[in-house]
Structures are given as C-alpha cells and as structure tokens.
Amino acid sequence: MAPQKTETLPIKTASDIVAARQAVRLWAAEMKFSLVDQTKIVTATSELARNTVQHGGGGHMVMSIVESGIHQGLHLVFEDKGPGIADVEAAMRDGFTTAGGMGLGLSGSKRLMSQFTIETKVGEGTRVAVTRWK
Amino acid sequence: MSKLAEIFQKHQDDIVADWSKGMSSANRRKDLISDADLKAQSTELFAAIAKASKTGSLSDIEGSDWREVREILSSISASRAKQGFTPTETASFVLSLKQPVNSRLRKEMAKDPEGLIDETTTANGLIDKMALHTSEAFLTTREQLIARQQEDMLELSTPVVKLWDGILALPVIGTLDSARTQVVMESLLKTIVETNSKIAIIDITGVPTVDTLVAQHLLKTITAARLMGAECIISGIRPQIAQTIVHLGINLNDIITKSKMADAFALALQRTGKIVVSMNKAAAPKKTEHGKDN
Ligand SMILES: Nc1ncnc2c1ncn2[C@@H]1O[C@H](COP(=O)(O)OP(=O)(O)OP(=O)(O)O)[C@@H](O)[C@H]1O
Numbered sequence: 001m002a003p004q005k006t007e008t009l010p011i012k013t014a015s016d017i018v019a020a021r022q023a024v025r026l027w028a029a030e031m032k033f034s035l036v037d038q039t040k041i042v043t044a045t046s047e048l049a050r051n052t053v054q055h056g057g058g059g060h061m062v063m064s065i066v067e068s069g070i071h072q073g074l075h076l077v078f079e080d081k082g083p084g085i086a087d088v089e090a091a092m093r094d095g096f097t098t099a100g101g102m103g104l105g106l107s108g109s110k111r112l113m114s115q116f117t118i119e120t121k122v123g124e125g126t127r128v129a130v131t132r133w134k
Numbered sequence: 135m136s137k138l139a140e141i142f143q144k145h146q147d148d149i150v151a152d153w154s155k156g157m158s159s160a161n162r163r164k165d166l167i168s169d170a171d172l173k174a175q176s177t178e179l180f181a182a183i184a185k186a187s188k189t190g191s192l193s194d195i196e197g198s199d200w201r202e203v204r205e206i207l208s209s210i211s212a213s214r215a216k217q218g219f220t221p222t223e224t225a226s227f228v229l230s231l232k233q234p235v236n237s238r239l240r241k242e243m244a245k246d247p248e249g250l251i252d253e254t255t256t257a258n259g260l261i262d263k264m265a266l267h268t269s270e271a272f273l274t275t276r277e278q279l280i281a282r283q284q285e286d287m288l289e290l291s292t293p294v295v296k297l298w299d300g301i302l303a304l305p306v307i308g309t310l311d312s313a314r315t316q317v318v319m320e321s322l323l324k325t326i327v328e329t330n331s332k333i334a335i336i337d338i339t340g341v342p343t344v345d346t347l348v349a350q351h352l353l354k355t356i357t358a359a360r361l362m363g364a365e366c367i368i369s370g371i372r373p374q375i376a377q378t379i380v381h382l383g384i385n386l387n388d389i390i391t392k393s394k395m396a397d398a399f400a401l402a403l404q405r406t407g408k409i410v411v412s413m414n415k416a417a418a419p420k421k422t423e424h425g426k427d428n
Pocket residue numbers: 047051052055056080082083084085091092096097098099100101102103104105106107126346347
C-alpha cells in the first residue's frame with residue numbers, strides 16, 4: 001500500500017483546521033469522490049484536526065492517496081504529542097467529552113470513514129489514522 | 135572600539151549623505167514616501183547604529199545595546215507595511231546601506247587590506263541581520279493587519295434581516311467558529327428583542343462544513359432564541375450535509391429544518407398567521423361572483 005502522493009500539514013491553530021479542510025476537500029474532489037463522500041471526509045477531517053488542536057495541543061496531519069487492488073483511498077493521519085487519552089474506550093463512545101463538546105468527534109469520524117484506528121499513550125500523544133475508500 | 139565602529143562615529147554624516155543619494159530606484163518609491171521623510175529615517179537609524187556599535191556586539195543585534203536600532207527598524211517596517219511597500223522594498227532600504235559603508239571602509243582602510251576584509255565582512259553581516267529584522271517586523275505588522283481585517287469581516291458578515299413583521303432571517307456565510315457564533319448569537323438576540331420577532335430563520339447554505347462544533351453552536355443559538363420567545367428554523371441544509379450530520383450522530387429532531395429558505399419563510403408566515411396567495415387565484419372568485427350576477 002505504497003502511497004502515490006503525500007503531503008504533511010501543520011495542525012496548530014484554528015486557521016490550520018480551515019486549511020486542512022480545504023486541502024482535503026481539494027484532494028477528495030480530484031480523486032472524484034462523490035459530493036456526499038467529499039463532505040463526509042472533510043467533516044471527519046474537521047473533527048480530528050480540531051481534536052489535535054483542542055485536546056492534543058497541536059500536531060500535524062499527513063494526507064496521502066493509497067491503493068489497494070483496484071481501489072483508491074484517501075488516507076489521513078492526525079498526530080500530536082499531547083497528553084494522550086487515558087480511557088480510549090470511553091472516548092470512542094457517543095457523547096463522551098472532557099471539554100464540554102458534543103462528544104461525537106471521534107465516534108462520528110469513525111462512522112464517516114471506511115477505516116479508523118487510534119493509538120494513544122498517556123503523556124506521549126495520540127495518533128488517529130483514517131481512510132475512505134472509493 | 136572596533137575600527138568599524140570608529141568609522142561609523144567619525145563619518146556618520148558622510149555615510150548618511152551617501153546612503154540617501156544612492157538609494158536606488160528599486161527601493162525608492164516617490165509615490166509612497168517623500169525625500170524629506172526618507173532622509174529623516176536614514177539619519178535617525180544611522181545615528182542609532184553608530185551609537186550601538188560603540189558598546190554593543192557587531193556580530194548580532196539581539197543585545198540590549200541594539201534595542202534602539204531594533205525599535206527604529208520595527209517602526210520603519212510597520213509604517214511601510216501600512217503604506218503599501220513590499221517586503222523586498224522594505225529590506226532593500228536597509229541593504230542599500232552596504233554600498234556607502236563598504237566604500238567608506240575601502241577609503242579609510244586602504245593601507246590595511248586584511249583588516250579591510252574583516253571589517254567589510256562584519257559590516258555586511260550586521261546589515262544583513264538588520265534587514266532580516268526588518269522583514270520579520272514587516273510580517274508581524276501584516277499579520278496584525280490581517281487579524282484586524284478578519285475581525286471586521288466577522289461583524290460585517292453576520293447581518294440579521296427582517297423579512298416580515300415578526301420574522302427574521304440570518305444568512306450565515308463561512309466558517310461558524312466560536313468567535314463568529316458569539317457575534318451571530320448576540321446580534322440575533324438583540325434583533326429579536328428590538329423587533330419583537332417570533333421566528334428566526336437561520337440559513338446555513340453558505341456554511342461549507344457542519345461539524346459537531348458548528349452544530350453545537352447552532353443548538354446554543356436556538357436555545358438562547360427560545361428563551362427570548364422566538365422559534366428558529368434552520369434552512370439551507372444541503373443533502374450531503376444532512377447525510378453527514380446523521381452519520382456524525384447529531385440529533386436535530388427538536389429543530390425545525392427546511393432545505394430551502396423559501397420553504398422556511400412560508401412556514402414562518404403560516405406560524406405567524408399569514409398566508410401568501412397568488413393574485414390570480416385571489417381574483418378568480420370575483421369573476422365567478424360576477425358570473426353569478428349575470
Ligand atoms: N488528540 C487528542 N488528545 C487528547 N485527548 C483527546 C484527543 N482527541 C480526543 N480526545 C479526548 O476524547 C474525548 C472525546 O473526543 P470527541 O472528539 O469525540 O469529543 P469532543 O472533542 O469532546 O467534542 P466534539 O463533539 O466537539 O468533538 C475528548 O473530550 C478528549 O478528552
């Protein structure tokens with residue numbers, strides 16, 4: 001699954017989140033994802049990038065186009081060196097929030113994407129990788 | 135005191151005169167700055183440089199001896215950023231000091247070629263550092279300008295319009311972040327009270343992404359409006375957004391939504407006890423009445 005194209009963006013401020021959404025929208029459109037799929041991918045990007053800034057204290061996003069057999073996919077990795085998540089299972093539940101949010105960012109992104117993995121360690125950081133296949 | 139610093143002291147007026155004369159057309163914008171202003175800036179800056187070089191290091195300008203120079207450079211950059219100079223033009227102003235300084239060094243140190251090379255290197259390094267400082271200060275000013283413009287936009291882009299007696303519309307365009315929501319919410323609530331409105335239509339056709347934060351902000355606004363006695367209708371939810379919202383798990387069941395602003399308006403009229411009738415239809419019964427008379 002060697003990526004065909006890859007790019008890294010900083011995710012540190014609110015305007016970085018906007019820039020990340022725009023970059024992902026552009027790539028998703030170039031890859032000819034349907035309008036609904038584009039919207040889903042961009043919305044997941046918005047959620048995960050915001051978590052990176054808000055909870056992870058900033059980090060970066062790596063976006064790449066991947067291939068599996070005849071399928072193309074958009075692969076996004078959000079990484080930070082923040083506090084990590086103590087109870088991932090709880091964080092993945094609808095409505096769980098430690099910051100007065102809706103608590104739907106992680107669980108919602110999982111539903112919006114084809115694949116979702118989260119690795120996190122308290123005191124070291126969090127890495128969320130998602131893919132949407134065409 | 136180093137040779138360079140000595141030369142700065144001794145030939146201050148000559149160097150400034152040379153510098154002003156030699157400002158190339160590349161950095162000379164007569165449309166943006168007058169000769170007199172430019173001369174004044176050069177004189178002030180060079181006097182500070184000469185003073186700092188007496189006691190301060192000549193290899194960096196971060197020390198306290200160079201504070202005045204840094205301040206002058208920053209204020210020159212700031213005023214130029216606002217006047218519309220490019221960053222290159224602004225840095226060139228400082229870089230063009232190399233020519234008069236170098237030629238003065240050559241003149242004064244003709245008998246000491248090795249010393250000349252050293253002093254020239256030091257002088258050029260120093261001037262480069264000042265130019266870099268100018269560029270950074272220039273960018274900072276630009277960023278501040280942009281931030282202020284964004285704030286202005288924030289207020290400009292959230293108009294609350296009265297569609298009819300008791301009916302308001304709030305077309306939201308762009309990203310609905312926390313700062314924006316605060317402004318939107320305040321102006322909506324204020325207008326609800328002022329106009330004694332019963333219904334507010336929030337149109338989100340112009341919002342590119344509806345994520346949980348935007349949804350939460352919308353829900354907060356709606357709750358606040360309810361407390362003021364007004365019901366909200368959300369319009370402009372495009373099909374792809376509707377699907378995404380459902381997948382995210384956001385529950386809009388308690389909210390009245392319409393895909394089009396026109397439908398929202400029709401509903402609002404109905405709720406406030408008004409209907410829109412076509413003029414043709416309104417005229418039709420008259421005709422039949424007239425017909426009956428016949
Ligand atoms: N990158 C991260 N670093 C540390 N903690 C995180 C990170 N991402 C998520 N979390 C934790 O997981 C919780 C759930 O995240 P989720 O995105 O689902 O909800 P939220 O961010 O609280 O609210 P919202 O619905 O607005 O996204 C967060 O409240 C936070 O405690």
